[in-house]
Amino acid sequence: MLQRVHFDHDHPLYNTAATRTLEAVGIAATGPHVLMQRAGAAIARLAVAIAPHARQIWVACGAGNNGGDGLEAAALLKNQGLNVCVSWLGSPQTAPQDTQRSWQKAIDGGVRFVDQVPDDLNEQDLCIDALLGIGLTAGDDARQPSQALLALLSVIRTTRATVLCVDLPSGLIADSGQLAPGFEHANASAATPGKRHTLSLLSLKPGLFTGAGRDEAGTVWLDDLDLSQGDLPPSSLLAGAPASQHRPHASHKGTWGDVAIVGGEGLRERGMGMTGAALLAATAALHAGAGRVMLAPLDADLLQLPGEQPEIMLRRFDMLELEKITVVCGCGGGNAVRNVLPDVLQRSQRLVLDADALNAIAAEAPLQALLKARSSHPLHITAMTPHPLEAAQLLDTNTATVQADRIAAAQKLAERFGCIVILKGSGSIIAAPHQTPCINPTGNARLATGGTGDVLAGLLGARIASMVTTHDHTELHANAFAETRKACWQHGLIADKWPEFSQLTASRLAQALTS
Incomplete structure (x- = not known):
């Protein structure tokens, strides 16, 4: 279920390992490609809600399953008659199986794949960041982003269009809220001029709410993809508003x-x-x-x-x-x-x-x-x-x-x-x-x-x-x-x-x- 994250109550937060566990359980319960289809549907729903008057929607997709979520959303948005184009860093030959299926759906649906990023995106338009998701961890110190990836990320950082990040803003580490090595420069420019949203899938990640995460994520949304978190304990909590404190009439200074x-x-x-x-x-x-x-x-x-x-x-x-x-x-x-x-x-x-x-x-x-x-x-x-x-x-x-x-x-x-x-x-x-x-x-x-x-x-x-x-x-x-x-x-x-x-x-x- 898609919902905006408000701070009126506690929210459980799950680190990368726990989220991977939830994902594995979900895939075992639903079968292949189902979670990606649900993710794509959630992205498409939120995209229309936050940019209802978009003349064009540009989707930046990575080579992995986060990119597959973006491809799935692109196909659904195109099916609604919207003007959608995709920059994809992957290929059908090397993509994960679920991502291949979403790519084929996008091709069959007539989605335009472009080599050049649209240069006329304005405030009404929408950019979807489906490049990396939770694909980076603190142990990826030696993994440097490609120039092609940094070029797309630079556009995402500077566009006037509304930005929707899928699962995480690309380059942000889910567990810590820090930018991964090699992404600091790409993300260190002035914050995106347009409005910024993040749709966290399956679970909320700690990194969205601490460190650089709060600036990177903007407004945070959650869709659990219709999966229960069961008895899996959260790695941390997002603190909700405390109850107001009542001071009894029959109290005195010693009471406090x-x-x-x-x-x-x-x-x-x-x-x-x-x-x-x-x-x-x-x-x-x-x-x-x-x-x-x-x-x-x-x-x-x-x-x-x-x-x-x-x-x-x-x-x-x-x-x-x-x-x-x-x-x-x-x-x-x-x-x-x-x-x-x-x-x-x-x-x-x-x-x-x-x-x-x-x-x-x-x-x-x-x-x-x-x-x-x-x-x-x-x-x-x-x-x-x-x-x-x-x-x-x-x-x-x-x-x-x-x-x-x-x-x-x-x-x-x-x-x-x-x-x-x-x-x-x-x-x-x-x-x-x-x-x-x-x-x-x-x-x-x-x-x-x-x-x-x-x-x-x-x-x-x-x-x-x-x-x-x-x-x-x-x-x-x-x-x-x-x-x-x-x-x-x-x-x-x-x-x-x-x-x-x-x-x-x-x-x-x-x-x-x-x-």
């Missing part, structure tokens, strides 16, 4: 927990004042509904707060009862945060680690040991919010490796340190031990400005602080994972709803939070 922000290195330490980061996190926790918010700056000279935030209470670090509050540590912490991290890691029951706290832990093995030891305390909650560079340092690797498989990197971090992880970026990854990793679909480039990560840390602190106390550690950690998902969703949703011509700053983001 205390949050303490520990961070904000002052000018005295290195001449690089970063107290604003800690204040942003505190402001976010306040506006996110924490019962009380305390700020323990790492600058002894910060004795007063701006007058517009009188609700935030100043504390010396040594006056914090770390065992009884939710601690957010690291925002603007600089080098000074190293002095307090041993206490924070050993005594805090609920802890969010961000920014310079993560940098310090990555650099010092004793701090890593203290972080790992927290997982042996069943009632301790630990969350971290690294960006890719911080994640790379914690994993003793490089940013390119983290970005090459963001889901795997986030899960590895979660398992290594026994904590919840938000790996920030386009399609942030939320991972935790014994949980299916999630991709958050909200947020956009408006968040690419200083301080928005501090806001996320403070928001997460408020979410974790509001959790009901329980001595069932399984339930406690499941609840913490759910609250982390909510925080990430809410943070991105504000950016998505922000007025188009109004700058989103971190302080405005923090003030826009509601519990």
Whole structure:
């Protein structure tokens, strides 16, 4: 059944191996060529829906079965009386058997095969990208695209026509959302001027929603080709909108927990004042509904707060009862945060680690040991919010490796340190031990400005602080994972709803939070 992917509920995501399993089961159940016929019919239906006034439809087909899906769709569209032409990189002699049958159907139906791409495609027309689909994997490093393939892809990237990608935008790796080697240049030009759609077949793939995938895919659609996914577990989830939180009338500030922000290195330490980061996190926790918010700056000279935030209470670090509050540590912490991290890691029951706290832990093995030891305390909650560079340092690797498989990197971090992880970026990854990793679909480039990560840390602190106390550690950690998902969703949703011509700053983001 053809459906547009909305974010009102969770969607299961299946990696390439799982999708291949679904495909094999489907072929065994339906017989040869049936799935390709269903795929072609789904492509044709969506093509007419998104470009109902197209004067011409150009289909770019690869040599494999993704190209076969495109050939099948071309035959169906031609049968509807539409002006269709095809550029095919395959040949009848070498094509897979199902693709041969769809090619013959296109030939018999009078579809035009062209050597030259139409040069007069306009905004009303349609281009169908059926070049590669899920034919590329992260292990294809040595596989370089042909010049003929890159030439077609260049046209797809620059056409004014609406673009419909079959299964995946060509060159995108299904599992990671990264562009395969050799495709970076072809896909690095300005985004397609026309509207962009992707029809994912059989299953939704993780790469459509993280990394480069969100820009490449555009609006995502799914057709399961009338096959059930059965008991096959998803490799990850696309997070849906969380339920709204009800605050009972008979609650008080203690109901919603205390949050303490520990961070904000002052000018005295290195001449690089970063107290604003800690204040942003505190402001976010306040506006996110924490019962009380305390700020323990790492600058002894910060004795007063701006007058517009009188609700935030100043504390010396040594006056914090770390065992009884939710601690957010690291925002603007600089080098000074190293002095307090041993206490924070050993005594805090609920802890969010961000920014310079993560940098310090990555650099010092004793701090890593203290972080790992927290997982042996069943009632301790630990969350971290690294960006890719911080994640790379914690994993003793490089940013390119983290970005090459963001889901795997986030899960590895979660398992290594026994904590919840938000790996920030386009399609942030939320991972935790014994949980299916999630991709958050909200947020956009408006968040690419200083301080928005501090806001996320403070928001997460408020979410974790509001959790009901329980001595069932399984339930406690499941609840913490759910609250982390909510925080990430809410943070991105504000950016998505922000007025188009109004700058989103971190302080405005923090003030826009509601519990």
